[in-house]
Amino acid sequence: MDTVNKRKRDESDVGNTKAKEKKVEKITKQQIRKLEKDCINDKKNLNNIVEIFDILKTNKEDELIHTSIVSLKKIFSHYLPSILTFDENSNDKKKVVVKWLKDNYANFVSYLLTLFENDEPAIQIITLKTLFEFIKHETTFFSLQKGFLVMNNKIFIPTIKAILLCETLNKTFYEAILEQIDSYDDLRYYFLKAVETIVNNSANVKKTDKKSEGEAYNVSVNTLYSILSELQNMPTDDSQIETFFILNPAELKGDSEESVKHPLLTVKGHNQVFGDAWLAFLKLPLTIPIYKRVLLIINKRIIPFMTNPVRLIDFLTDAYNEGGAVSLLALNGLFTLMNEHNLDYPEFFTKLYALFDNDLMHIKYRSRFFRLVDLFFTSSHMPAYIVAAFIKKMARLALYSPPSGIVIILPLIYSLMKRHPSCMVMIHREGDLKTDKFDMNEKDPLKSGAMESSLWELNAIRKHYFGDLASLGDIFTGDFKKEPYDIEDFLDRTYSTFVEAELNKKVKKAPATAIMTSKITPSIFTGYCDLWGFPDYEAEAKKAKEEAKKVEATE
Numbered sequence: 001m002d003t004v005n006k007r008k009r010d011e012s013d014v015g016n017t018k019a020k021e022k023k024v025e026k027i028t029k030q031q032i033r034k035l036e037k038d039c040i041n042d043k044k045n046l047n048n049i050v051e052i053f054d055i056l057k058t059n060k061e062d063e064l065i066h067t068s069i070v071s072l073k074k075i076f077s078h079y080l081p082s083i084l085t086f087d088e089n090s091n092d093k094k095k096v097v098v099k100w101l102k103d104n105y106a107n108f109v110s111y112l113l114t115l116f117e118n119d120e121p122a123i124q125i126i127t128l129k130t131l132f133e134f135i136k137h138e139t140t141f142f143s144l145q146k147g148f149l150v151m152n153n154k155i156f157i158p159t160i161k162a163i164l165l166c167e168t169l170n171k172t173f174y175e176a177i178l179e180q181i182d183s184y185d186d187l188r189y190y191f192l193k194a195v196e197t198i199v200n201n202s203a204n205v206k207k208t209d210k211k212s213e214g215e216a217y218n219v220s221v222n223t224l225y226s227i228l229s230e231l232q233n234m235p236t237d238d239s240q241i242e243t244f245f246i247l248n249p250a251e252l253k254g255d256s257e258e259s260v261k262h263p264l265l266t267v268k269g270h271n272q273v274f275g276d277a278w279l280a281f282l283k284l285p286l287t288i289p290i291y292k293r294v295l296l297i298i299n300k301r302i303i304p305f306m307t308n309p310v311r312l313i314d315f316l317t318d319a320y321n322e323g324g325a326v327s328l329l330a331l332n333g334l335f336t337l338m339n340e341h342n343l344d345y346p347e348f349f350t351k352l353y354a355l356f357d358n359d360l361m362h363i364k365y366r367s368r369f370f371r372l373v374d375l376f377f378t379s380s381h382m383p384a385y386i387v388a389a390f391i392k393k394m395a396r397l398a399l400y401s402p403p404s405g406i407v408i409i410l411p412l413i414y415s416l417m418k419r420h421p422s423c424m425v426m427i428h429r430e431g432d433l434k435t436d437k438f439d440m441n442e443k444d445p446l447k448s449g450a451m452e453s454s455l456w457e458l459n460a461i462r463k464h465y466f467g468d469l470a471s472l473g474d475i476f477t478g479d480f481k482k483e484p485y486d487i488e489d490f491l492d493r494t495y496s497t498f499v500e501a502e503l504n505k506k507v508k509k510a511p512a513t514a515i516m517t518s519k520i521t522p523s524i525f526t527g528y529c530d531l532w533g534f535p536d537y538e539a540e541a542k543k544a545k546e547e548a549k550k551v552e553a554t555e
Contacts, residue, residue, distance in 0.1 A: 032064065035048040035051055035052055039052075049072065052071055052072055070130075076108060080141075083102045084138060125173060129180075132187075132245070138152040138155065139152045140247055143247065149246075149249040156190060163227075167223065174226065181231075184244060185243050185244060195280060221281075221284050221286060238265065292326065295329035299332045309336075310343055312337065321351070323355075325365055328365045332372055334348060350445065353386075353445050357397075361404075367408075370491060384422040388420075388423045391455070396438070397409065403464075403493070406464070408490050411472075412487055430456075431453065
């Protein structure tokens with residue numbers, strides 16, 4: 001009897017489970033929308049919020065998740081005025097209901113922040129749009145109350161933080177974030193402010209080695225860099241600040257004069273938060289690839305949009321002191337600060353001089369480096385001893401460089417001498433390695449002895465095995481009437497381009513064909529010619545001579 005009852009109970013449990021599964025399977029988008037509509041039309045159906053929220057949290061179907069988010073967004077947007085005006089000390093009988101709504105609204109927002117880790121871009125994007133809609137509603141509500149713009153950071157900063165916690169962003173979601181932030185002047189402005197707040201308030205932020213491979217922060221360095229570096233719509237004039245996601249501070253009816261002066265409405269205000277965000281980012285432990293990428297873009301995409309670019313001096317000097325490729329990449333930014341922002345950095349050329357070593361001709365950024373060196377020495381007011389030291393060191397390096405390096409050095413030396421005629425004495429002075437007073441290992445250009453030395457290295461280059469380089473070396477034997485070279489014409493030369501150029505040269509006169517008759521003839525292997533398949537060398541030589549005569553006759 002007990003066995004029978006147990007079997008019935010088991011069958012009953014199975015039936016209940018199947019019934020529940022069947023019930024879950026019956027949930028459709030139409031049902032969710034009906035729950036939403038009923039909830040909006042009648043407060044008696046507010047419990048539908050819980051039901052839709054449960055569907056959102058427990059369902060794995062993307063369509064139902066998407067529909068649940070949209071429905072809850074519409075419901076809470078409808079009741080948001082009541083939620084935002086909720087007074088804890090009120091004696092209103094509806095206080096309990098409104099508090100319940102407020103708590104569920106907070107729970108929904110918190111859950112949305114976790115959905116950025118969802119693998120489906122459509123879910124991530126609707127989550128992003130929903131959160132930004134709530135941010136817009138709340139900020140507008142409180143700003144209209146106070147008469148001036150007050151960004152509601154209770155949702156905005158957690159939203160930005162949740163985005164920056166994503167270690168990787170799929171392309172679709174990444175583009176949606178950029179479009180949302182960079183299309184609106186107000187969102188971009190407050191995003192940059194949020195970045196500074198999030199990074200600087202992080203409990204884990206410490207001064208550590210910038211090149212650390214670790215990512216022990218509460219933001220993803222890769223994600224933050226990918227967003228910051230792609231902000232394309234920074235304003236350059238106050239009149240360009242006209243696109244707002246939330247509202248224009250100037251249109252608020254409070255203190256109108258104060259509203260017009262809101263930093264959101266000025267280029268200076270945007271540049272200030274832009275610079276603050278980047279400086280906060282540069283405190284993070286950047287990986288080597290990110291470190292180099294920042295240095296690559298710093299001159300054109302960061303410095304021009306900062307109110308005080310000199311604040312980058314610590315970052316750039318640290319990079320410049322690193323040596324190697326990192327130092328080369330820091331050059332441009334440092335020189336821009338010196339040339340355009342009056343930065344005093346006396347050691348610039350001394351450290352630049354130290355970068356000229358045997359490895360220089362083999363690094364990835366060689367072309368970029370020499371392009372900058374040419375720029376640095378455009379001024380004719382440079383001290384002669386500095387220019388002479390660089391000329392001499394480059395000439396010495398040319399002896400150890402591949403052809404692709406020599407073809408850059410020689411035109412650059414020529415151009416430097418044209419700009420600084422006082423260095424011409426180095427060419428006319430006789431000497432060799434034994435009598436040379438130049439100290440290749442001296443780090444200070446002033447003490448290198450370059451001005452007392454000769455450029456005997458240039459004569460050595462004129463004997464180079466590669467004829468084009470030997471010919472290029474002849475430019476120093478003339479009277480220097482030729483204008484300075486455009487260094488760009490020589491930066492991208494490689495072995496491949498040299499070989500291709502040689503192969504494409506037109507031969508003015510065909511060389512005489514000379515083929516030595518082989519001493520090993522088929523007669524040695526009499527009777528085995530067919531077996532070994534030796535060619536008739538004598539016949540081929542005769543034929544070649546006849547063809548050569550024909551070529552000469554046609555010419």
